[in-house]
Amino acid sequence: MKKTIVATVTAAVLAVGFTASASVDPRLPEYQRASGVSGNMNSIGSDTLNNLMTLWAEEFNKFYPNVNVQIQGAGSSTAPPAITEGTANFAPMSRAMRQSEIETFEARHGYAPYAMPVAIDMLAVYVNNDNPIECLSLQQVDAIFSATRRGGYPQDITRWGQVGLEGSWANRDFALYSRNAVSGTYGYFKDNALFGGDFKSSINEQPGSSSVVQGVTESLNGIGYSGIGYRTSGVRAIALSATEGGECFEPTAENAATGDYPLARYLYVYVNKHPNRDLDPMTREFVKMLYSKVGQEVVDRDGYVPLPESLASRIRRELNVQ
Structure with a gap:
């Protein structure tokens, strides 16, 4: 890794x-x-x-x-x-x-x-503002976005119910939004959130960070990533844990400075x-x-x-x- x-x-x-x-x-x-x-x-x-x-x-x-x-x-x-x-x-x-x-x-x-x-910057994982999910581990993020699961999560994650959501959310599929390969954010996410693995072929590649956020805003099932500076009222930047079962940390300045938030970068x-x-x-x-x-x-x-x-x-x- x-x-x-x-x-x-x-x-x-x-x-x-x-x-x-x-x-x-x-x-x-x-x-x-x-x-x-x-x-x-x-x-x-x-x-x-x-x-x-x-x-x-x-x-x-x-x-x-x-x-x-x-x-x-x-x-x-x-x-x-x-x-x-x-x-x-x-x-x-x-x-x-x-x-x-x-x-x-x-x-x-x-x-x-x-x-x-x-x-x-804090690279944020965004979900639709109506999505109740509170936290994901990097291993779960990897299993959602990657075809390779180098983070070690035991199964592919294809539905929101697999990460703890219930009721009408349980069988909802993911709508995956990603930057394109020319992007440094794409490369950073691939190296650090996908543990160097490969994206799923089902991702919706976007030409810019604002397009990723817009896609998640317009899709109830959406999940995507971009810099924290692109956060809008239509999405939520969820807390992340570095390890499965570990403590969750919000993408805040304090958590970036201490290193607790796992996707901080210059x-x-x-x-x-x-x-x-x-x-x-x-x-x-x-x-x-x-x-x-x-x-x-x-x-x-x-x-x-x-x-x-x-x-x-x-x-x-x-x-x-x-």
Whole structure:
């Protein structure tokens, strides 16, 4: 089984002193406008980060109205070639780059791209708002979505009655909603919720996270997954347990920070940073804004977990955007 990223996220945030709160760290600096910033800024990559990138761009335009921002969010797999070929300044990804993607970038530029963790996301399992289910184990989630059941659940799960629902729910089949293979969320869910196994052929693949949530909203039997920032009133993000019979944890900032919620992950934005050169002024100021109070307030407002100043200051230092 592939090691989940939740341990990495938890260790990192605890090491830098995260206090398990959804509020923005008051130690984050205020952003101050710089002079002489203009140009075209392109972002190509993750659908999960599409809302965040759009909100950040709107904040950035308040400081720099002469910057023209273009954002494309077809999926994380579109980010590495875009930043490698120079068609994007920023490459948002809901997963870390694969080694092969890094090697392709290195072959072109002679150094690796820089991975900026910009927020902590909880990958939520959504059901229709009228569905009474309260919790599922990852092993049950695997048996619902996968054809391989590498999590070890003893039987395929095809009806809601098999996970404890009674009455009219007992014989209801599942309507499975999933992202498509170009998505980093798809890959993360496959690795961590399906234990590296394969999806069932009956899943309804969707081009975006909002489409997954919409599908579950419109289907009483629906179940799907996407980032917590896409939660709406038509769905419920259910609690999950890491082990069969284990304690259930809601997808909250506190449970992400402690590592109790089993599907927590970093969201990344990759940049092309030469190790011996500074970022261009526009990229530098955008990065500086991301790791300021206003940048992390956007993270909080969009439903994700903001980063602590101790981690933000490390990124600013490494990128020389102090």
